[in-house]
Amino acid sequence: xxxxxxxxxxxxxxxxxxxxxxxxxxxxxxxxxxxxxxxxxxxxxxxxxxxxxxxxxxxxxxxxxxxxxxxxxxxxxxxxxxxxxxxxxxxxxxxxxxxxxxxxxxxxxxxxxxxxxxxxxxxxxxxxxxxxxxxxxxxxxxxxxxxxxxxxxxxxxxxxxxxxxxxxxxxxxxxxxxxxxxxxxxxxxxxxxxxxxxxxxxxxxxxxxxxxxxxxxxxxxxxxxxxxxxxxxxxxxxxxxxxxxxxxxxxxxxxxxxxxxxxxxxxxxxxxxxxxxxxxxxxxxxxxxxxxxxxxxxxxxxxxxxxxxxxxxxxxxxxxxxxxxxxxxxxxxxxxxxxxxxxxxxxxxxxxxxxxxxxxxxxxxxxxxxxxxxxxxxxxxxxxxxxxxxxxxxxxxxxxxxxxxxxxxxxxxxxxxxxxxxxxxxx
Ligand code: HSE
Numbered sequence: 001x002x003x004x005x006x007x008x009x010x011x012x013x014x015x016x017x018x019x020x021x022x023x024x025x026x027x028x029x030x031x032x033x034x035x036x037x038x039x040x041x042x043x044x045x046x047x048x049x050x051x052x053x054x055x056x057x058x059x060x061x062x063x064x065x066x067x068x069x070x071x072x073x074x075x076x077x078x079x080x081x082x083x084x085x086x087x088x089x090x091x092x093x094x095x096x097x098x099x100x101x102x103x104x105x106x107x108x109x110x111x112x113x114x115x116x117x118x119x120x121x122x123x124x125x126x127x128x129x130x131x132x133x134x135x136x137x138x139x140x141x142x143x144x145x146x147x148x149x150x151x152x153x154x155x156x157x158x159x160x161x162x163x164x165x166x167x168x169x170x171x172x173x174x175x176x177x178x179x180x181x182x183x184x185x186x187x188x189x190x191x192x193x194x195x196x197x198x199x200x201x202x203x204x205x206x207x208x209x210x211x212x213x214x215x216x217x218x219x220x221x222x223x224x225x226x227x228x229x230x231x232x233x234x235x236x237x238x239x240x241x242x243x244x245x246x247x248x249x250x251x252x253x254x255x256x257x258x259x260x261x262x263x264x265x266x267x268x269x270x271x272x273x274x275x276x277x278x279x280x281x282x283x284x285x286x287x288x289x290x291x292x293x294x295x296x297x298x299x300x301x302x303x304x305x306x307x308x309x310x311x312x313x314x315x316x317x318x319x320x321x322x323x324x325x326x327x328x329x330x331x332x333x334x335x336x337x338x339x340x341x342x343x344x345x346x347x348x349x350x351x352x353x354x355x356x357x358x359x360x361x362x363x364x365x366x367x368x369x370x371x372x373x374x375x376x377x378x379x380x381x382x383x384x385x386x387x388x389x390x391x392x393x394x395x396x397x398x399x400x401x402x403x404x405x406x407x408x409x410x411x412x413x414x415x416x417x418x419x420x421x422x423x424x425x426x427x
Contacts (some may be wrong), residue, residue: 002035005317008069008097010088011077012050015102015129016043017342018306019075020053030310034317042069067091073098073316075309081105086114088208093117093125095378098321100312102129102305104203108217111207117328124321126312131204132157132281134304135297136311140287141211148288150212150290152252157204159279159299160188160195161227161247165264166277169235169244175228187279197226198247198262205249205262210325212251212285213258215335223340225263234350234420236264236405237378237391241348244274248425257338266348266424272296341400346375346424349392349402352417355383359414360390371403372397389417390400399423 004338007023009016023030023038031037044060045051051059060066066074067088074092076099078085085106087098093114101107107114107127118125128138132155141150156162160182167178179196182188194200202224206217227247238245243266252259267274271292276282286292298304325332353359360379367374373395381388394402406419 003074004037004039005034005313006039006041006071007073007075007076007299007313008066008071009040009077010044010066011079012043012045012053013077014302015052015305015309016045016075016077017053018302019077019309021176022306022310023305030314034314036317037378038313038317041071042066062090064091067095068099068412071097072244073100073313075099075313076101076103077309079103080107081109086110089114089125090117093121093123096121096123096188098124098126098130098316100126100309100316102309103191104130104200104207108203108206108219110237111210111324112216113331115324119323120328122321123326124316126315127207127324128312129305129308131207132295133159133297133299133301134307135281135283135295135299136308137208137283137295138211139311140257140293140295141208142322145285145287145290145293146193146326148290150285152286153205153208153212153249153283154273155205155208155249155283156246156273156281157201157249158195158198158247159281160192160274161201162281163187163279164196165227165230165235165245167231169239172232172236174232175230196228198224201249201262202246205251208249208283209251209258209260209335210332213253214325214327214331214333215258216332218260218335218337221260221335223261223263225261227264229418229420230264231420234348234422237350238348239269240378241266241393243267243268243348243424245268245422246273246410248273254338254342256342257336259338259343259389260335261343263299263420266422272392289314308348341398341403343399343423344396345426346396347394347402348420348422348424349394349406350420351390351415352387352419353390354414354416355386355388356414357410362412362414363390363409365394366405366408367394370401372401372405393424399421
């Protein structure tokens with residue numbers, strides 16, 4: 001057998017602990033896959049109590065010792081966009097070590113620079129665990145689904161949001177109530193902003209975009225909206241129209257450029273993405289005449305994420321060291337983004353209005369001025385002088401046109417709450 005592959009692990013939280021456990025419990029089988037023994041030679045964590053699950057000889061006290069250890073591969077599981085994580089990765093690559101990371105924020109922001117460094121030194125930089133947990137979407141885009149090119153990626157990339165939306169649909173409860181439950185059950189962080197605000201999905205989408213389209217991951221050019229404004233009423237109207245609401249990361253080639261955004265969208269019920277429930281993730285990759293492909297699985301948690309990390313380690317052990325984004329990082333293109341607001345689709349619109357004569361005509365008039373054509377409409381209830389909901393589905397139009405009309409409509413004294421607009425995504 002070949003020489004052992006020596007591994008150093010920084011961060012022994014849920015994922016790091018899972019990696020150690022699986023490498024220990026399934027060592028022989030994994031070494032068989034790798035063609036060589038997989039040996040942990042160094043590990044560290046801020047929390048010294050994490051020492052207990054390890055062979056005491058491998059414990060080191062700081063990240064510098066990880067980067068300068070005898071390891072062939074450094075596994076970065078400390079997280080964070082800036083600071084310790086990118087410093088560790090940089091130092092490790094400079095010290096001639098391959099790197100495996102689960103850090104989506106770091107890879108979305110610094111991935112190109114780190115990939116250039118890795119490639120200059122003929123080292124691997126792998127990040128399967130950074131996107132959609134155990135789903136092998138990074139490897140699939142990097143090593144398989146490139147032959148005819150990718151025309152679109154649509155993904156449910158955040159399990160917390162998908163859990164919340166699924167529970168809102170199942171129970172009819174509000175976003176705030178379900179979020180509190182999710183926090184109690186440990187599905188949502190104490191500070192849920194990155195998940196429910198769409199930032200986590202944005203990090204993952206930026207990475208998928210780099211892999212799918214050969215462009216530099218671009219967080220700054222992405223429109224990002226979360227799910228906090230979605231109401232149980234929206235979810236129930238969606239169902240009535242034959243849709244489900246999902247937080248999607250969308251990256252599409254359009255004649256105007258790459259349409260890149262994170263937002264709640266209406267997805268046709270009965271299609272694969274619509275049926276992704278609870279904490280699961282799902283991704284549709286349109287690969288022109290070779291596609292589409294649909295992936296579904298666990299996007300977080302100890303075993304799925306440790307699976308992704310170890311699969312990367314095994315790849316490196318076998319000598320699979322291709323470029324991090326599938327093409328040399330120095331050749332990644334700069335994104336040509338579609339102009340803001342140019343994304344085009346039918347839209348779901350919900351208005352909270354006073355039930356008075358003329359309100360519908362006023363809304364329809366503003367929509368007509370922006371050339372937004374209405375396909376269907378529902379008004380629920382009758383409450384003269386009180387607030388009622390009016391829901392409309394438009395024909396295909398642009399985001400900019402709907403947003404323009406809604407800005408004027410929102411200013412009306414008959415409209416009592418900010419209107420809600422949700423695009424209806426094609427299958
Ligand atoms: N917080 C993420 C989610 C998992 O809820 O899907 C890690 O990326």
